Amino acid sequence: MSEHTVSTQPIEGQRPGTSGLRAKVKTFQQPNYLENFVQAVFDSIGDISGQTLVLGGDGRFYNREAIQTILKMAAANGFAKVLVGQGGILSTPAASCVIRKYQAFGGLILSASHNPAGPDEDFGIKYNIGNGGPAPENVTEAIYARTLNITAYQILDCADINLDEKGKFSMGDMQVEVIDAVADYAALMQELFDFDAIRSLFTQDFSFAFDAMHAVTGPYAKVIFEGLLKAPHGTVMNGEPKDDFAGGHPDPNLTYAHELVDILYGEDAPDFGAASDGDGDRNMILGNHFFVTPSDSLAVMAANATLIPAYKKGIAGVARSMPTSGAADRVADVLGIDCFETPTGWKFFGNLMDAGKVTLCGEESFGTGSDHVREKDGLWAVLFWLNILAVRQESVEGVLADHWVTYGRNFYSRHDYEGVDSAAATQVLQNVRDQFDSLKGQTLAGRVVQMCDDFAYTDPIDGSVSENQGVRVLFEDGSRIIFRLSGTGTSGATIRIYLESYEPDTAKHGLDAQEALADMIDAANHISKLPELTGRDKPTVIT
Ligand code: G1P
Numbered sequence: 001m002s003e004h005t006v007s008t009q010p011i012e013g014q015r016p017g018t019s020g021l022r023a024k025v026k027t028f029q030q031p032n033y034l035e036n037f038v039q040a041v042f043d044s045i046g047d048i049s050g051q052t053l054v055l056g057g058d059g060r061f062y063n064r065e066a067i068q069t070i071l072k073m074a075a076a077n078g079f080a081k082v083l084v085g086q087g088g089i090l091s092t093p094a095a096s097c098v099i100r101k102y103q104a105f106g107g108l109i110l111s112a113s114h115n116p117a118g119p120d121e122d123f124g125i126k127y128n129i130g131n132g133g134p135a136p137e138n139v140t141e142a143i144y145a146r147t148l149n150i151t152a153y154q155i156l157d158c159a160d161i162n163l164d165e166k167g168k169f170s171m172g173d174m175q176v177e178v179i180d181a182v183a184d185y186a187a188l189m190q191e192l193f194d195f196d197a198i199r200s201l202f203t204q205d206f207s208f209a210f211d212a213m214h215a216v217t218g219p220y221a222k223v224i225f226e227g228l229l230k231a232p233h234g235t236v237m238n239g240e241p242k243d244d245f246a247g248g249h250p251d252p253n254l255t256y257a258h259e260l261v262d263i264l265y266g267e268d269a270p271d272f273g274a275a276s277d278g279d280g281d282r283n284m285i286l287g288n289h290f291f292v293t294p295s296d297s298l299a300v301m302a303a304n305a306t307l308i309p310a311y312k313k314g315i316a317g318v319a320r321s322m323p324t325s326g327a328a329d330r331v332a333d334v335l336g337i338d339c340f341e342t343p344t345g346w347k348f349f350g351n352l353m354d355a356g357k358v359t360l361c362g363e364e365s366f367g368t369g370s371d372h373v374r375e376k377d378g379l380w381a382v383l384f385w386l387n388i389l390a391v392r393q394e395s396v397e398g399v400l401a402d403h404w405v406t407y408g409r410n411f412y413s414r415h416d417y418e419g420v421d422s423a424a425a426t427q428v429l430q431n432v433r434d435q436f437d438s439l440k441g442q443t444l445a446g447r448v449v450q451m452c453d454d455f456a457y458t459d460p461i462d463g464s465v466s467e468n469q470g471v472r473v474l475f476e477d478g479s480r481i482i483f484r485l486s487g488t489g490t491s492g493a494t495i496r497i498y499l500e501s502y503e504p505d506t507a508k509h510g511l512d513a514q515e516a517l518a519d520m521i522d523a524a525n526h527i528s529k530l531p532e533l534t535g536r537d538k539p540t541v542i543t
């Protein structure tokens with residue numbers, strides 16, 4: 001066994017995006033691509049000698065090979081120990097849980113979230129810091145800077161570790177411990193929620209379907225829902241993780257989770273339906289013929305938090321990403337707590353949670369979480385809802401109807417245009433930017449434009465500034481149209497248009513969101529010239 005220094009050259013395009021470095025598997029398989037990035041991480045995060053690293057991924061194609069390479073590099077770079085999930089698998093929230101529980105220095109998570117997997121699909125890697133959360137921008141920028149001047153990486157020349165066997169192994173001077181991460185995660189969930197109340201819900205006339213979408217949450221969901229909570233066998237659908245997600249697109253939304261959606265909107269639909277994504281951090285919540293927008297889900301959680309054991313004393317504050325609807329703000333107002341508005345991406349919530357300023361966080365992109373870890377957490381959100389339903393003994397639709405009566409309804413939708421030409425996508429946003437001055441005071445969609453800007457955020461804890469986080473058109477009545485380009489795609493550009501309109505009138509709460517927002521959608525197309533520039537007459541995905 002010997003340690004090698006391998007010389008290398010910088011590879012372009014290794015800047016982490018909204019959630020780590022994402023690229024095609026074929027790109028990651030290029031000589032030195034993975035190694036350069038991992039060495040850049042190890043060179044940028046401080047003194048790692050003698051420290052513990054957590055390592056795991058969503059099980060997608062190339063996960064196992066990447067884990068073996070990273071283990072050998074961790075050993076050569078001086079880590080004392082690596083905790084790796086059995087089979088090389090850790091859901092993203094479980095990785096965050098393990099980093100915190102074992103006070104690791106940080107973790108490497110191998111995932112491209114909900115993006116399709118397989119030899120011709122996507123792979124990804126991101127570094128999480130010791131609080132269990134995604135590295136903040138100053139760290140990801142330092143990693144990127146290092147990828148631009150890297151000249152060599154360190155790797156141990158040794159045999160692979162058997163990732164399927166739990167236990168402690170040596171790799172040079174480093175210890176590798178293969179752990180059962182489902183157990184640690186399930187233990188944390190039992191501390192937070194009233195498992196007895198949820199168990200008793202399953203003895204009543206209550207039915208539930210959970211779609212793991214052939215991805216990482218299957219084993220976790222089976223242990224928690226069918227094992228600990230005694231939900232009937234078969235509650236968990238598509239529960240065997242596959243390295244290509246069975247050819248699917250494990251993004252829990254109305255388009256990609258259609259198998260579950262068909263069940264919840266079919267005959268004899270269950271009372272409750274939920275799904276999670278490739279790496280287990282996203283969630284979709286459905287009732288019988290009913291969809292809960294993620295923005296509303298966050299607001300309902302905030303309003304009902306004291307029903308949950310972990311949050312029974314109340315929540316410190318809430319945070320939402322800027323494009324997420326203002327539904328949670330209304331709850332925060334009534335509760336007399338702060339509501340923070342951050343840029344898109346979970347990494348912006350970490351400082352607020354560490355400082356004790358917020359307990360619950362959410363994004364419109366099917367992400368909700370709390371300070372129990374520092375990632376969004378799909379199964380946690382499902383358990384939160386089950387606990388609410390167990391206590392309130394109402395339907396999902398009933399909980400929402402009641403919520404809207406109290407707080408009003410924020411009609412909300414996101415329209416995604418995927419695989420658009422990059423120059424056209426940039427121009428769509430620029431068109432709106434060019435009209436910032438002239439739009440102000442104009443009436444669009446029957447509403448007066450109050451202001452337009454490029455969203456910028458100053459972190460209230462460390463003062464760091466993040467600019468250009470979305471083009472906003474804000475109306476006097478609180479309605480909003482927001483344009484953003486995705487930072488997680490691996491080919492072409494994705495334009496996201498976020499539409500929101502507030503409706504206090506209960507009589508109008510039954511409207512379909514697309515109907516309620518129709519004039520806003522027209523206005524968005526008109527000011528951006530999106531149809532003309534992209535040649536698209538409808539979005540790829542509507543959520
Ligand atoms: C998307 C979502 C964002 C989320 C991220 C990672 O990023 O919009 O809210 O944090 O995935 O799950 P985007 O592609 O928009 O940059």
Ligand code: ZN
Binds near residue numbers: 112114278279280281
């Ligand atoms: Zn994800």
